[in-house]
Amino acid sequence: MRRDNPPYSERVPVTPATSGPATPRAVHRQILALAIPAFLALVAEPLFLLGDSAIVGHLGTDQLAGLGVASAALLTAANIYVFLAYGTTALVARRLGAGEDSAAIAAGVDGIWLSAVLGAATTMLVTLLAAPICDLFGASAAVADQAITYLRISAFGIPGMLAILAATGVLRGFQDTRTPLIGATAGFGVNLLLNIILVYGAGLGIAGSALGTVIAQTGLAAGLLTVVLRRAHRLGTSLRPHPGRVLAAARFGMPLLVRTLALRAAMLATTWVATELGDVPLAAHQVALTIFGFLAFALDALAIAAQAITGHTLGARDVPGTRAATRLMLWWGWWMGVVLGLLLAASHSVLPVLFTADSDVRRALATALLVMAVGQPVAGLVFVLDGVLIGAGDGTALAWLQVVVLAAYLPVLWVVHLHAGPLRATGATHALAVLWWTFNGFMVFRLVALSLRARTDRWMVTGA
Incomplete structure (x- = not known):
């Protein structure tokens, strides 16, 4: 099977590294250092939904069922873009391994700009099509009303969700899985607190749960982006979008x-x-x-x-x-x-x-x-x-x-x-x-x- 070369790469003759491969013990340590924080961060992410479910569940059956419908649609809309994390990790890690730190962060910035474009477009579509999307699940009218309310508000958190994917991919490429863990843990705590305040304190019901989650996701995205952009600033990398490179990242x-x-x-x-x-x-x-x-x-x-x-x-x-x-x-x-x-x-x-x-x-x-x-x-x-x-x-x-x-x-x-x-x-x-x-x-x-x-x-x- 013929393989297209990835962007930012070129095929070269395969030669062994002059320094030789790392020792097995060093690689074992490296795997654990990356995998353990990554696992904890991955487990922390579903806690957003679990927190929403626990709080909304006390509002009533219709609200909880509506949350289930809206969450299924929202997660599908966001999860198809998981390549923003996976692809960015590969691009950044490859350039970092080649000793091109500035180019590595530049590839990450391209991925972040791509996430912004995709996030804006997806938010618009989900907001406009919230009612037809929820109707596809065949829920009752009362449940559908709750689902539509949650989905329309939560759609504004999609840009943050995609930015989190892209920024996390950059940090993983730099072999930093601890920062996403810290961010995910803080984001869950803020999400839980905001939902309690907005759902019960402000009396906004399921709309308050959606709003709290949007704020928490956007805040988490801002925090991770700040870490990435500071690294870019230290390396003297331009933050301006380059349409050609962003399109190349999309093709990748x-x-x-x-x-x-x-x-x-x-x-x-x-x-x-x-x-x-x-x-x-x-x-x-x-x-x-x-x-x-x-x-x-x-x-x-x-x-x-x-x-x-x-x-x-x-x-x-x-x-x-x-x-x-x-x-x-x-x-x-x-x-x-x-x-x-x-x-x-x-x-x-x-x-x-x-x-x-x-x-x-x-x-x-x-x-x-x-x-x-x-x-x-x-x-x-x-x-x-x-x-x-x-x-x-x-x-x-x-x-x-x-x-x-x-x-x-x-x-x-x-x-x-x-x-x-x-x-x-x-x-x-x-x-x-x-x-x-x-x-x-x-x-x-x-x-x-x-x-x-x-x-x-x-x-x-x-x-x-």
Whole structure:
């Protein structure tokens, strides 16, 4: 497969770094230093939504349901732009590894300007289309009214959300995952305080919750941007937008956008099949997906470390160091997956009690968690390989690979769909187990595709 070179890079003859690769112990320390703060920051981000849910839930069922609808739409609108963090991390780390600190921060500034453009456009669309978007969920009129109110106000926080992604990507590229952690923790505290004041003290209801979250997100964005811009000022980097470079950053991010959309399509298709298995499997599946998403935070922290380390070593033209670091990160991914799988298996009968009182849902969920536990080591390898290739700027190949994996997965999922009736007859537990074994197959497909790519040298583009 032919690979387009990333912007700001050029292909050069691959030669070993003169200083040699870092020692394994040093790389282990580097992985931990990056991954632990990244994990804590990733876990802190969902606390915005949890805080909103806890406060809005006391207003009434309609308000809480409306928050659920609006949040689903809002997170979808923002999460498709995750390439702002991933792509920026790769670009900044590569130039930093090449010793071009000023150029590294300039690439980050381009990403921030791109986030501003995308944020403004997305805010306008979500604000204008809030009612049709909420209607797509088929909620009652009372719930839809609450959702529309929340979504229209929260849309003004989208520029801040995207700026946070871009600024976080810059800091990760500089191998700084502590600043985003501090920012996320402070942002959650401010969000919680503002929501209590605005929802109950000012009596604004769900509108107060949305306004508090917008203020907290915008404040967090301002704080992270201040850190990035101060670094740019110290390095003498211009903060003016350069349309050509911003467009180049957008082109670099497009393959990662395609990859993300293909991943989302696989998740949505799996949920669609779950709806045909019955209400009990669907309810258990939704909780299982929530737990899978939480476990993914730990694995994504390793992927973030992989992005930063790979970009840096390739920028320094240290191919042996890149290979050695990749092997060590895969070791971490495998054993992290094993540990998470064992913890999940040990708690598979306890976790369902925390989420539901329905005994049928509990049984189905417990079985799904056991199947999920088996797949965690594979997931660990997948996340790390994904991070390595993103850090290498191998976005075009990642997009194609994910589309191919999706094309291979959908026919398998279609077979489950065709047998939905017989599966329902076997009981909710068996039906959901089949669906999650199928999803484990999707992760195996991803592992095979990513491994085949990683075994080649095509992604090993060195230099700035």
